[in-house]
Amino acid sequence: QWFALDPASRLFAPGLAGGALLDLGVYPVSYASFVLGAPTGVVARGTLTETGVDRQVSAVLTYASAAQSVVHTTLAARTPTVAAISGSEARIELDGPFYTPRVVRLVTRDGEVHESAPPVIEGHLGLCHQAAHLAQLVADGASESPLLPWAETISVMETLDELRAQVGVRYPGE
Numbered sequence: 818q819w820f821a822l823d824p825a826s827r828l829f830a831p832g833l834a835g836g837a838l839l840d841l842g843v844y845p846v847s848y849a850s851f852v853l854g855a856p857t858g859v860v861a862r863g864t865l866t867e868t869g870v871d872r873q874v875s876a877v878l879t880y881a882s883a884a885q886s887v888v889h890t891t892l893a894a895r896t897p898t899v900a901a902i903s904g905s906e907a908r909i910e911l912d913g914p915f916y917t918p919r920v921v922r923l924v925t926r927d928g929e930v931h932e933s934a935p936p937v938i939e940g941h942l943g944l945c946h947q948a949a950h951l952a953q954l955v956a957d958g959a960s961e962s963p964l965l966p967w968a969e970t971i972s973v974m975e976t977l978d979e980l981r982a983q984v985g986v987r988y989p990g991e
Contacts, residue, residue: 828892829868832989836870838977842890844916846980847973848900849878849886851965855972857881863984866892871986878976916944 856878863874873891900915910922923931938945
């Protein structure tokens with residue numbers, strides 16, 4: 818995704834928690850958390866805008882299982898919104914946007930490819946599956962999703978805060 822580099826935009830306002838990480842980076846960090854859990858280590862590098870928010874951030878997250886995830890977010894370029902999970906036996910690829918893929922591909926170690934098409938909610942883009950899940954939770958009177966419990970949301974935010982700290986982003990009031 819990409820946004821015009823407009824210094825008057827909320828994306829560039831420290832007082833509005835601007836920057837790439839909290840606007841776009843939350844999605845790959847959340848995806849890594851969903852797949853691997855909370856990281857045990859975080860290393861980040863990035864650049865800041867003239868207003869002091871993060872322009873782009875790249876990070877390696879490490880886990881107790883010895884797994885790693887690599888995430889990148891930027892305001893400076895249009896980047897693909899794809900995701901992949903690579904293991905010793907196969908790789909799963911989610912075509913972009915990964916939060917509502919049209920194709921999910923399994924590529925085995927020997928190169929065999931299996932594709933499937935997840936159900937599509939026609940006429941809707943973006944977070945349509947998440948919105949449908951929320952509607953069901955509300956209809957059921959649930960106060961928390963079993964797919965994304967509050968503790969995981971807090972863990973993701975703690976990871977984002979650590980990434981921000983490592984690249985030097987501080988918001989007013991911190």
